[in-house]
Amino acid sequence: MKFLDTWQQATLAATRALTPTIRLFEFEPSHRVGAWTPGSHIRVRVTVDGRVEVRCYSLIDDGSADARLRIAVKLSENGLGGSRAMWALKAGDVVDISEPDNHFELGLGAPSYTLVAGGVGITPLVSMARALKRGGRPLRFFYAVRSREEAAFADLLQSWLGEDFHLWIENDAGRLDFAKLVEPIDAEGELYFCGPIAMLEAVRKTWEAAGRPMSLLRYESFASSGHYANQAFTAVLPRFGRELQVAAHQTLLSALEEAGIEVLSDCRRGECGLCTVDILSCDAPVDHRDVFLSEAQKAENRKLCACVSRPSGGRIEIDTAYRGPATA
Numbered sequence: 356m357k358f359l360d361t362w363q364q365a366t367l368a369a370t371r372a373l374t375p376t377i378r379l380f381e382f383e384p385s386h387r388v389g390a391w392t393p394g395s396h397i398r399v400r401v402t403v404d405g406r407v408e409v410r411c412y413s414l415i416d417d418g419s420a421d422a423r424l425r426i427a428v429k430l431s432e433n434g435l436g437g438s439r440a441m442w443a444l445k446a447g448d449v450v451d452i453s454e455p456d457n458h459f460e461l462g463l464g465a466p467s468y469t470l471v472a473g474g475v476g477i478t479p480l481v482s483m484a485r486a487l488k489r490g491g492r493p494l495r496f497f498y499a500v501r502s503r504e505e506a507a508f509a510d511l512l513q514s515w516l517g518e519d520f521h522l523w524i525e526n527d528a529g530r531l532d533f534a535k536l537v538e539p540i541d542a543e544g545e546l547y548f549c550g551p552i553a554m555l556e557a558v559r560k561t562w563e564a565a566g567r568p569m570s571l572l573r574y575e576s577f578a579s580s581g582h583y584a585n586q587a588f589t590a591v592l593p594r595f596g597r598e599l600q601v602a603a604h605q606t607l608l609s610a611l612e613e614a615g616i617e618v619l620s621d622c623r624r625g626e627c628g629l630c631t632v633d634i635l636s637c638d639a640p641v642d643h644r645d646v647f648l649s650e651a652q653k654a655e656n657r658k659l660c661a662c663v664s665r666p667s668g669g670r671i672e673i674d675t676a677y678r679g680p681a682t683a
């Protein structure tokens with residue numbers, strides 16, 4: 356059961372390679388979409404193995420350039436199939452897209468901003484950097500990639516931000532030292548992060564250890580960046596007397612929906628928490644890939660965001676009836 360979606364058709368006007376594995380897509384919507392703010396995303400309906408699925412992609416622009424919607428998609432050969440479906444699209448193809456929505460809003464009252472991107476997590480931060488630069492806000496930008504050739508938008512950001520832009524090549528320089536990065540941020544300064552889950556966990560731990568208020572750390576992550584490779588598993592639902600086989604390329608949420616079992620959902624990328632289900636038992640480690648549950652809740656293993664998280668194989672018994680408070 357999906358909330359808040361207004362769909363319209365959009366034509367793929369152009370694609371362009373940004374790196375060997377990241378491609379820019381420019382869509383022309385059939386009707387002009389409403390204004391959007393930095394950090395916004397759209398949902399795109401893609402067909403994966405004959406099934407219609409929904410994927411979320413951050414908008415690269417801040418909405419001021421023209422009527423086109425630009426997103427960038429990293430090809431994940433071992434992912435759930437959404438990026439492969441996107442990369443198979445050709446100019447002139449028509450897809451369904453949603454209105455822009457924003458779960459990663461840029462506040463404008465902070466004395467300074469630190470933006471940190473890991474890999475393709477650069478996408479929502481491009482529009483934020485542009486907005487902050489235009490507004491003359493103090494800004495430092497750190498962008499970690501494995502190799503220079505993976506650094507989409509690096510030249511653009513360098514031209515906007517000059518010495519405030521720091522490209523970090525992990526193959527040459529090792530991992531970013533988050534403690535050093537956080538230390539000079541002033542007391543009310545905000546940090547915006549987008550990147551893989553493991554990097555997000557490191558940033559969150561560093562921020563917490565430095566005694567910084569969590570309200571000043573804003574983040575988003577990839578639904579696909581788990582600790583384990585995707586494995587098929589069995590989902591057992593005692594409430595319905597059902598047992599579902601969830602394929603490696605499928606999410607638990609899509610398997611439940613295909614089986615006709617209603618689960619609330621919205622963001623479908625582990626942010627809103629609407630799709631949270633109770634775990635009754637599980638015989639394999641659970642790969643929590645959301646940014647909604649707290650570290651303590653993930654360690655307890657009593658809840659799971661069905662849109663992104665999954666057991667690493669085996670058998671999981673769940674109850675879809677749980678509806679906890681947003682702060683749970």
Ligand code: FES
Pocket residue numbers: 619620621622623624625626627628629630631645647660661662663
């Ligand atoms: S639908 Fe938002 S966390 Fe799953």
